[in-house]
Structures are given as C-alpha cells and as structure tokens.
Amino acid sequence: MNLASEFTASARRHRNVTAVFWGEEQFSYSHFLAQSAAVAAQLQTRFTVRPGDRVGIWLRNCPEFISALFGILRAGAVVVPINNFLKPDEVAYILADAGIDVLITDAGADAAVAHLTATRPTLRPWRVEDFPPADAPDVDGRPAMVTDELAVIIYTSGTTGHPKGAMLSHANLLHNVASCRRVLEAVQADRFALVLPMFHSFMLTVCILLPLLVGGSIVLIKSLNQPKTLLHEITRHCATILPAIPQLFRALTHVPPPDDLTLRLCISGSAPLPAETLRAFSAHCAVPLLEGYGLSEASPVVALNPIHAPSTPGSIGRPIPEVEITIRDDAGHELPDGQVGELCVRGGNVMLGYWNQPEATATALRDGWLYTGDIGFRNPDGFFFITDRKKDMLLVNGNNVYSREIEEVIYQFPGVREAAVIGRPDPRRGEQPVAFVVMNDGERMDDATLIHFLRERLADYKVPRHVVPVANLPRNATGKILKTALRALPA
Numbered sequence: 001m002n003l004a005s006e007f008t009a010s011a012r013r014h015r016n017v018t019a020v021f022w023g024e025e026q027f028s029y030s031h032f033l034a035q036s037a038a039v040a041a042q043l044q045t046r047f048t049v050r051p052g053d054r055v056g057i058w059l060r061n062c063p064e065f066i067s068a069l070f071g072i073l074r075a076g077a078v079v080v081p082i083n084n085f086l087k088p089d090e091v092a093y094i095l096a097d098a099g100i101d102v103l104i105t106d107a108g109a110d111a112a113v114a115h116l117t118a119t120r121p122t123l124r125p126w127r128v129e130d131f132p133p134a135d136a137p138d139v140d141g142r143p144a145m146v147t148d149e150l151a152v153i154i155y156t157s158g159t160t161g162h163p164k165g166a167m168l169s170h171a172n173l174l175h176n177v178a179s180c181r182r183v184l185e186a187v188q189a190d191r192f193a194l195v196l197p198m199f200h201s202f203m204l205t206v207c208i209l210l211p212l213l214v215g216g217s218i219v220l221i222k223s224l225n226q227p228k229t230l231l232h233e234i235t236r237h238c239a240t241i242l243p244a245i246p247q248l249f250r251a252l253t254h255v256p257p258p259d260d261l262t263l264r265l266c267i268s269g270s271a272p273l274p275a276e277t278l279r280a281f282s283a284h285c286a287v288p289l290l291e292g293y294g295l296s297e298a299s300p301v302v303a304l305n306p307i308h309a310p311s312t313p314g315s316i317g318r319p320i321p322e323v324e325i326t327i328r329d330d331a332g333h334e335l336p337d338g339q340v341g342e343l344c345v346r347g348g349n350v351m352l353g354y355w356n357q358p359e360a361t362a363t364a365l366r367d368g369w370l371y372t373g374d375i376g377f378r379n380p381d382g383f384f385f386i387t388d389r390k391k392d393m394l395l396v397n398g399n400n401v402y403s404r405e406i407e408e409v410i411y412q413f414p415g416v417r418e419a420a421v422i423g424r425p426d427p428r429r430g431e432q433p434v435a436f437v438v439m440n441d442g443e444r445m446d447d448a449t450l451i452h453f454l455r456e457r458l459a460d461y462k463v464p465r466h467v468v469p470v471a472n473l474p475r476n477a478t479g480k481i482l483k484t485a486l487r488a489l490p491a
Contacts, residue, residue: 001147002170004073006213008033014188014215020063021191021219021237027063031134032070032212038132039071047102047124051076054153056103057199058082058091061220064128065198066208068104079152080165081199085477088115094155095120098165098355102126147171153355154201154296165355166201166296175348176299177209179320183304184241184265188215193239193263195221195230195248197477201300202269206243224248227255235260242287243267245479247418250277253284263287265307269294270479272386272404275313276411282311291316293386297370298323299349303384314408315383316376323347327378332366340377340402342390344369375402392483394423394431396461406433406464409457413450415443418473420481421464435464436486438473445469 011019011033020027043049055072057079059065072079080098082091091112095103101122105113106129113125151170155163180186194207211218219239221230227248234242235258246268266281266289273291281289288307293316294300303325305317319325326334327341335341350370353361364371375393376386387402394401403421410419418438423431439445447467454463474485 001174002073002149003151003173003209004070006174007036007070007073010213010215017188017215018217019212020066021217022063023222025063029212029215032063032066035064035067035131035134036070036074038134039067040074042126042132043071043075043077043102047126049075049077049102052078052150053102054078054080054098054100056080056082056095056098056100058084058103058105058109059128059198060084060106060108061194061198061222062106062128063220064106064131066212066218067131067134068128069208072104073151078150081152081154081204083155083199083477084109084197088112092116092119093162094165095123097162098153104128147174150352152204154204154300156296164357164360167352167355168296168299169352172299172349172351173205173209175322176205176301177213179322179347179349180206180210180301181214183307183320184210184267185307186210186214186216186241190214190241191217191219191237191239191262193219193221193230193234193242193244195224195242195244196270196479200270200477201296202243202294205299205301206267206269227251231255231258231261235262238262240264241267243269245270246273246277247271247479249273249281249289250417253277253280257285257287261285261287265290267292267304269301271481272407274411275408278311278313293317293374293384295372295374297351297364297372298345298347299351301349302345305383312383315379315385317384318382319347319384323349325378325384326369327376327384328369328371335377337378337380340375340387343372343374343376343384343386345372346370392422394433396423396431396433397429399461401431401433401462403433406435406454406458406462409454410435410437410450412457413453415439415445420473420483420486422483422486424466424487429461432466433462433464434466434468436468436470436473436489438470 011029015030018026019029055077057068103125117123147170152168153165155165192207192211196203219237269292290305292304294302303316303319305311324346326344328344329341346369373390375388375390378384406421407419417440420436421433424434426432474482
C-alpha cells in the first residue's frame with residue numbers, strides 16, 4: 001500500500017465520478033488517473049526523475065495540483081509542496097535545502113522562476129500549462145514502493161528562522177487519512193469544500209487525500225474575496241464538509257446562510273478558534289463547527305471535538321482514532337489532569353523527522369513521542385486545551401502568562417474583530433503583555449475602557465500595559481498570526 005496505489009485503486013472504482021468541481025468545470029477520477037500517469041511518465045523520461053528524488057510543487061490552487069501530486073508519487077519521487085505566497089529568495093532556500101531540481105509551477109510565476117533558475121542553474125521548471133493531456137494508458141503506480149518510504153516533505157511555516165522540512169511517509173499520511181475518515185464519518189457522498197492553499201498539510205490530508213481515497217469529491221473554490229460567493233459555491237456544488245480557519249468562520253457570521261445550505265460539518269484548524277467566534281457562528285448557523293488541532297509533523301490532524309456532542313469552547317477536543325496525546329513537563333514526565341505542560345503526540349501519523357536536521361529531529365522526537373511545542377492541559381473528561389505556544393509564553397513577575405487566555409477575554413469586548421497578545425521585555429517585570437487589536441468596521445477602540453474591561457476579568461499581572469489598535473494582524477499564508485512581525489511593531 002502507498003498513496004499512489006491507493007489513489008489508483010480509488011480512481012478505478014469511481015472512474016466516472018466527479019473528483020473536482022472547479023467553477024463551471026468538472027474533472028472526473030478518470031481525468032486525474034490518466035493525467036497523473038502521464039505526468040509520472042514525463043518525470044521519469046523527460047526529466048530523469050528517479051525514486052527518492054524531491055520534486056517541488058509551487059502552484060496556486062488549481063486542479064493540476066492534484067495531477068502533479070499523484071504524478072510525482074507514481075514516479076516514486078517525493079512531493080515538496082511549496083507555499084505559493086513565498087518570495088523567490090524564500091523559495092530558493094527550500095529548493096537548496098531539499099535538493100529540488102524539478103519544480104512544477106505555472107505561467108504566472110515565470111518572472112519568479114527566472115530568478116530561481118539564475119540562482120540555481122540545475123533547476124528545471126515545468127509549467128502546468130505544458131502538462132500532457134489526460135489520455136495516458138491506465139497503468140499501476142510503482143509496485144516496489146512501500147509505506148515506510150518518504151512521500152512528502154512539508155516545510156513548516158517558518159515564523160521564526162528558516163523553515164524545517166517535516167518528512168512524512170506514505171504510512172504517516174495513510175494513517176492520518178484513515179483516522180480522519182473515522183472521526184469525520186466521511187463517505188463517498190461527501191464533498192469537501194477546499195478553500196485554503198493546497199500546499200498546506202491541513203488541506204493536503206483533509207481536503208485532497210481523504211476525499212479522493214474514499215471516492216468523494218472536492219469543491220475547489222476559486223476565490224475567497226467574498227464570503228457570500230463562497231457560500232454560493234458551496235451550495236451550488238452541494239459541499240458537505242468545510243475545513244477552514246477561524247477568521248473565515250467569523251466572516252461567515254456576517255452573511256445570512258442560504259436556506260438550502262448543504263453543509264453537515266465545519267472544521268476549524270490551523271489556528272486557535274476563539275470561544276466568541278464559536279458562539280457567534282453557532283448562533284448564526286445550524287451547522288456544527290468543531291475545533292481541531294494538528295501540526296505538519298503529525299500529518300497533520302491530532303485531535304477534534306466530537307461530531308455528535310456539543311463542542312467544548314476553547315478545547316481542541318480529544319485525540320482522533322489511533323493517536324495518543326499526553327501532557328508532559330520539561331523533564332518529560334507525564335502530568336495529571338489539570339496541570340499545564342507540553343502536548344506530546346504518539347501514533348502512526350508522526351513524522352519520520354526533519355529533513356537533514358538530526359539535532360532538531362532529536363529535540364522533537366523523544367522516546368517515541370512528538371514534542372509539539374504547544375502548551376496546554378487535559379481536563380478530567382479527556383478534552384485537551386491549548387493555552388499557548390511554548391516559545392511564546394510570557395513570564396511576568398515570575399508568573400506564567402498564556403497569551404490565548406488574554407486574547408479570549410479581549411474577544412468578549414464589544415466591537416473587537418481580532419486580537420493578538422505578545423510579550424515585550426520589561427526590566428522590572430521580566431515581560432509585560434502587549435495587545436494588538438483589530439476593531440470591526442465603523443468601531444473605534446477606547447484603550448482605557450478596554451483595559452478597565454480586562455482588569456475586571458483578569459489578574460492584574462495578566463492585563464496588557466499597552467493596547468495597540470491596528471487595521472489588520474499580520475498572517476502567513478495559512479492564517480497563523482505572525483507574532484514575530486507584531487514584536488517588530490512599535491507599542
């Protein structure tokens with residue numbers, strides 16, 4: 001079993017089923033089966049790609065991403081999806097680090113690719129506009145490929161320093177797909193709305209691999225400019241599951257849901273879901289919104305709130321099937337319920353390690369557990385809660401302060417759209433919290449009133465000493481707030 005053979009088997013079973021809805025176009029399983037075979041053949045003959053070679057995909061969302069993905073896998077090579085929002089110099093680092101000499105891209109990136117080829121003469125770009133037609137013979141994927149082989153390298157977001165390449169095997173991804181299939185109760189009739197960038201691990205597993213391996217469909221959204229347009233596309237193509245990020249669900253609370261909305265489930269991931277956003281969405285729409293948790297190093301899904309029970313606000317839920325989570329202290333000792341420590345994950349979904357980074361691998365993988373760098377606790381009912389990133393935890397007068405706790409209270413203040421809290425060095429207190437706040441359109445922030453509001457609800461040492469109004473919070477392409485960028489802003 002491997003990703004290529006599993007996709008081939010699924011595509012043969014569902015040849016005439018629509019695999020992807022793309023605006024007015026529809027693409028069948030037969031299309032992707034044939035085109036991925038043609039891509040694999042060209043990679044092997046024209047580009048001399050050999051088993052284990054790394055091939056990059058630097059594309060905006062498009063159906064050809066899927067042909068490229070399975071074409072690379074069918075050739076026995078390793079897929080490296082690259083953030084299409086990166087600048088050429090950032091891409092150049094990944095190409096050099098992963099040793100990529102074949103890069104699949106599109107005509108819109110021609111200028112950037114010219115820069116990359118100038119700095120990496122061995123690079124051979126291949127535009128999807130030049131892909132072979134979908135008329136290749138139906139042949140099996142590389143039969144010698146085994147599940148323990150490397151399949152995908154996902155480069156982490158790089159919010160600090162250079163990104164690291166998380167190495168995911170065929171077994172890792174198939175394990176996560178099987179777990180997600182069970183916890184989401186995914187079936188062939190499901191249609192997954194794909195709205196986030198396809199290069200992201202959340203979309204790769206939940207919105208590409210999962211639907212295609214169960215015989216479902218993908219509703220690939222062309223534009224997210226208007227939430228109303230998104231709902232129209234979802235309804236027009238009868239999408240049933242919407243995995244997205246918190247700010248999208250917050251935006252949807254301002255749009256009346258259509259009477260014929262076909263969604264049965266919404267999943268929030270990639271960033272913490274504020275309790276206020278969950279409350280507002282639940283009051284606005286009858287579709288369950290479940291917060292989950294994952295990271296690229298775990299293929300990526302780790303936990304999810306249950307489908308058939310009310311969501312627990314602020315909780316990432318329970319571990320998905322065949323995955324374990326424990327809370328551990330700095331010495332690696334497991335902590336009891338209620339005590340705060342580092343989330344550690346174990347399961348067949350956990351990565352092989354970081355590409356060419358043995359020291360970082362040894363830090364992250366210890367005694368069979370993945371140390372996530374996320375701080376949280378488990379309650380007596382087995383639900384897990386994330387309080388902060390380990391590296392972002394504040395130490396105020398010797399007290400641990402978790403920025404998410406402060407952010408959750410700020411979200412309760414009338415008119416607040418978004419909030420982020422960071423720590424700033426303070427010679428007397430060690431660190432002090434600073435809040436950056438985005439107000440709703442037409443609302444103005446009175447920082448004195450907000451601070452008074454927080455003082456009534458938080459211990460004094462947790463209350464931000466500065467509140468900075470901003471028009472928007474800086475984010476990376478997958479929606480994570482870039483707190484490193486906030487630290488560079490004046491307070």
